[in-house]
Amino acid sequence: MNCFASGVLILSVAALAASCSRKPDSTALKPTAFGASIVESSGGKQFGQAGTPLPQPVVVQVNDEPGAAVTGALVEFAAAPGVTFDPVSALTDSSGQATTNVSLGGMAGRYQIAASTLDKTHKKVELKIEEIALGYQQTLGRRLNEQYCDRCHNAESTAERVSNYDNLEVKPHPFTEGETLDKLSDADLTAIITYGGPALNKSALMPAWGNTLKKTDVQALIAYIRAVSDPPSRSASAVFAKD
Numbered sequence: 001m002n003c004f005a006s007g008v009l010i011l012s013v014a015a016l017a018a019s020c021s022r023k024p025d026s027t028a029l030k031p032t033a034f035g036a037s038i039v040e041s042s043g044g045k046q047f048g049q050a051g052t053p054l055p056q057p058v059v060v061q062v063n064d065e066p067g068a069a070v071t072g073a074l075v076e077f078a079a080a081p082g083v084t085f086d087p088v089s090a091l092t093d094s095s096g097q098a099t100t101n102v103s104l105g106g107m108a109g110r111y112q113i114a115a116s117t118l119d120k121t122h123k124k125v126e127l128k129i130e131e132i133a134l135g136y137q138q139t140l141g142r143r144l145n146e147q148y149c150d151r152c153h154n155a156e157s158t159a160e161r162v163s164n165y166d167n168l169e170v171k172p173h174p175f176t177e178g179e180t181l182d183k184l185s186d187a188d189l190t191a192i193i194t195y196g197g198p199a200l201n202k203s204a205l206m207p208a209w210g211n212t213l214k215k216t217d218v219q220a221l222i223a224y225i226r227a228v229s230d231p232p233s234r235s236a237s238a239v240f241a242k243d
Contacts, residue, residue, distance in 0.1 A: 069096025
C-alpha cells in the first residue's frame with residue numbers, strides 16, 4: 001500500500017472512530033412544563049430597516065389554563081426565509097417568558113413571526129406577531145419623521161425628544177393611525193405636508209413644510225406613513241410569512 005492510500009485509510013478510520021464516539025447533541029432543549037396559551041409580552045409591530053436587527057427583542061409568555069405563567073415551556077420561533085432569530089428556541093424563565101433577537105429579511109414589507117409552544121397533549125399552540133421592514137425610501141422617511149414630525153405626531157416623549165402633543169389644542173394623527181390616514185390620497189398628504197393643514201381645511205397648527213422639505217423628502221415621508229399604518233394601507237408592502 002502506498003503512502004497516499006495508507007494516509008486516506010488512517011483518516012477514514014479516525015473519522016469513523018470520532019463519529020462513533022461523538023455524544024448526542026446535549027444542547028437540545030427539553031421542556032419541563034407545558035402551557036395552554038402563548039401571548040405577546042413586547043416587541044411586536046416594530047419598524048426596522050430591511051436586513052437589519054430589530055431595535056428591541058421579541059418577548060412572549062406561556063400561560064397555563066388559569067392564566068398563570070409557566071416556567072420551563074419550550075418556545076420555538078419561525079418566519080419566512082431570510083428572517084433570523086437569536087435564539088431560535090428557548091425555555092421560558094421564571095416569569096414564563098422567552099426572549100429572542102430578530103433580524104428581518106432583506107425585502108421591504110411586513111414579516112409575520114410565529115412563536116409556538118406545546119400544550120399538555122403535545123398539540124402546537126401558536127402566536128403570530130407582525131414586524132415591519134423598511135426599504136431605502138421608507139427609512140429616509142422615518143428619519144425625516146424623527147427630525148420634523150414626531151415631536152407633534154407622537155404623544156410619547158423620549159430621552160432624545162420631548163413631545164409637544166399634549167400642548168396642541170387639535171391633536172395630530174399618529175402616522176400609525178391607518179383608519180384615518182388611509183382615507184387620504186397621496187396627493188392629499190402631499191398638499192398637507194407642503195402647504196400646511198389649511199390646504200385641506202385641516203388645523204392651522206399643521207405648518208407648511210414646502211420651504212424645508214424637497215419633493216423627494218415629501219414622497220419619502222408618505223412612503224413611511226403608508227408602510228407603518230395600522231391597519232395596513234391599501235398600498236402597503238408585501239406580507240412575508242413562513243411556508
